[in-house]
Amino acid sequence: xxxxxxxxxxxxxxxxxxxxxxxxxxxxxxxxxxxxxxxxxxxxxxxxxxxxxxxxxxxxxxxxxxxxxxxxxxxxxxxxxxxxxxxxxxxxxxxxxxxxxxxxxxxxxxxxxxxxxxxxxxxxxxxxxxxxxxxxxxxxxxxxxxxxxxxxxxxxxxxxxxxxxxxxxxxxxxxxxxxxxxxxxxxxxxxxxxxxxxxxxxxxxxxxxxxxxxxxxxxxxxxxxxxxxxxxxxxxxxxxxxxxxxxxxxxxx
Ligand code: 1GP
Numbered sequence: 026x027x028x029x030x031x032x033x034x035x036x037x038x039x040x041x042x043x044x045x046x047x048x049x050x051x052x053x054x055x056x057x058x059x060x061x062x063x064x065x066x067x068x069x070x071x072x073x074x075x076x077x078x079x080x081x082x083x084x085x086x087x088x089x090x091x092x093x094x095x096x097x098x099x100x101x102x103x104x105x106x107x108x109x110x111x112x113x114x115x116x117x118x119x120x121x122x123x124x125x126x127x128x129x130x131x132x133x134x135x136x137x138x139x140x141x142x143x144x145x146x147x148x149x150x151x152x153x154x155x156x157x158x159x160x161x162x163x164x165x166x167x168x169x170x171x172x173x174x175x176x177x178x179x180x181x182x183x184x185x186x187x188x189x190x191x192x193x194x195x196x197x198x199x200x201x202x203x204x205x206x207x208x209x210x211x212x213x214x215x216x217x218x219x220x221x222x223x224x225x226x227x228x229x230x231x232x233x234x235x236x237x238x239x240x241x242x243x244x245x246x247x248x249x250x251x252x253x254x255x256x257x258x259x260x261x262x263x264x265x266x267x268x269x270x271x272x273x274x275x276x277x278x
Contacts, residue, residue: 026146027070027099027114027194027222028194030069031194031222031244031245032222034270035244037270038269039269039270040243040244040246040266040267040269041070041245042067042068042245042246042248042266043071043246043248044068044070044071044259045072045073045074045101045248045249046071046073046249047074047201047249048083048086049075049077049078049079049080049083051080051090053086056086057089058256059094060089060090060092060093060094060095061093063094063095067259067260067262067263068259068263069245071094071096071099072101073098073100074107076103076163076201077162078103078106083109084109087109088111091112097113098113099112099113099114099116099148100116101116102115102116103163103166104132105135105136108136108140108143110144110145112145114145114146114148115140115145115146115147115148116150116152116196117133117140117149118152119149119151119187119192120152120153120154121152121153121184121186121187121192122169123167125167125169128169149193150193150194150195150196151187151192151194151196151221152196153180153183153187153195153197153198154167155171155180155211155227156171156172156174157171157199157205157227157228158174158199158203159203161199161200161203161227162202163198163200163201171200174199174208174211175208177210177214177215178214180197180211180215181214181215181219184215184219184221185218185219187219188219188221193221194221194224195215195219195221195222195224196247197211197215197224200227201250202228203227204228206225206227206228206234206237206238207225207227209237212243213242215242216241217242223244224246224247225238225243225246226246226247226248228250229248229251230250232262235265239265239266
């Protein structure tokens with residue numbers, strides 16, 4: 026569903042917005058407000074996941090989000106413990122910027138049967154961590170070195186290898202709370218090299234950064250930290266994303 030939405034968006038010149046919710050930072054009020062924003066068409070997808078999930082009420086909070094949201098909620102798991110069949114699908118991440126075999130194939134083998142039992146829709150994603158100016162939770166937790174932010178050719182070659190391996194989308198991520206988002210040059214280099222839907226996130230905290238990523242070739246941006254404690258910014262952000270094309274692709278906006 027996310028793949029067809031991204032493809033339709035690209036064909037019609039539209040761009041999409043996903044909001045990342047860290048279950049450990051969720052509150053009832055925030056989930057309700059975010060869910061309602063999806064009724065207004067401000068959000069195309071919710072991503073659900075984090076580096077650590079200590080929140081004992083995580084399943085309950087996901088149920089709450091599902092009850093309020095009018096758009097799909099996709100798992101963006103920080104670990105194999107974050108599977109939940111209440112979600113509408115799973116970004117099946119292969120960390121192709123890194124050289125940690127567990128995150129390229131090992132964990133996938135561990136949970137393959139579980140994913141099948143759960144009947145979770147899977148979206149095979151080439152996940153690429155890019156240096157965003159400071160160590161992030163993902164680089165530390167994954168034990169991988171991000172692609173240097175000023176090496177667009179390495180990013181493009183990595184994405185191309187992911188496409189050749191049969192992955193269905195590319196997610197360029199500077200990591201949650203990155204000081205610098207993925208550069209427009211790197212986004213453009215990846216966009217030029219591969220045909221796959223391109224998702225970009227990490228450090229997008231202003232409409233300007235959103236616009237730069239979208240202009241450079243991102244099909245969808247992901248925003249998490251930038252909305253923490255400041256959900257009022259969401260309509261402005263959404264307007265920025267919508268300014269790239271208003272033709273409907275069958276989602277809510
Ligand atoms: C992180 O791309 C997401 O995986 C979102 O990053 O929290 O910095 O918006 P931010």
